[in-house]
Amino acid sequence: KAGVTQTPRYLIKTRGQQVTLSCSPISGHRSVSWYQQTPGQGLQFLFEYFSETQRNKGNFPGRFSGRQFSNSRSEMNVSTLELGDSALYLCASSRFSGGEETQYFGPGTRLLVL
Amino acid sequence: AQSVTQLDSQVPVFEEAPVELRCNYSSSVSVYLFWYVQYPNQGLQLLLKYLSGSTLVKGINGFEAEFNKSQTSFHLRKPSVHISDTAEYFCAVSDDSSYKLIFGSGTRLLVRP
Numbered sequence: 001k002a003g004v005t006q007t008p009r010y011l012i013k014t015r016g017q018q019v020t021l022s023c024s025p026i027s028g029h030r031s032v033s034w035y036q037q038t039p040g041q042g043l044q045f046l047f048e049y050f051s052e053t054q055r056n057k058g059n060f061p062g063r064f065s066g067r068q069f070s071n072s073r074s075e076m077n078v079s080t081l082e083l084g085d086s087a088l089y090l091c092a093s094s095r096f097s098g099g100e101e102t103q104y105f106g107p108g109t110r111l112l113v114l
Numbered sequence: 115a116q117s118v119t120q121l122d123s124q125v126p127v128f129e130e131a132p133v134e135l136r137c138n139y140s141s142s143v144s145v146y147l148f149w150y151v152q153y154p155n156q157g158l159q160l161l162l163k164y165l166s167g168s169t170l171v172k173g174i175n176g177f178e179a180e181f182n183k184s185q186t187s188f189h190l191r192k193p194s195v196h197i198s199d200t201a202e203y204f205c206a207v208s209d210d211s212s213y214k215l216i217f218g219s220g221t222r223l224l225v226r227p
Contacts, residue, residue: 006202032216033213035217090158092215102163107155
């Protein structure tokens, strides 16, 4: 079974631009979560989607948004990029939504904002 | 609110020696606990998890962890490490009311020959 895939793997943008990251979950998984990883703040939860509905959102500004499609694929968008948005963005999928569910992570998209 | 503390930012150890990576959590409700490993330039891989039942949990690559409710700890252990275990290890917590993992700051395990 194929794992979680994320595209693109690397991205360079400049301040003020916007970016869209894509995540394809493991086949049959209906929940997708997004995390931001930085050296300073560590791993922080962005949001979680289940059956196209956002179930939970982390403490990030409104510039960060996401959505999930009917095939469970998910995208996250960051508008008006800031230097501090440079990070590794990780997507994780699980069969269902819930604290006990094991989340399987993709390789991440490394975003550099110049 | 939940939180996870990994007190050791880096743990150096010689190959074939035992290792323990410490994790303490704070929560007012029953929790689920996870250990993930991250190799350079990769995502996170699940090592093991505690949902309920036996407090001693065995995972992949010879790792195990023990859930201690009274001490709110979930320390990760391996009796004999290999060079290939060099990586960053993250402890994480979730519960029934959340749909997210709360991660600790990570512990870098450095295995020396």
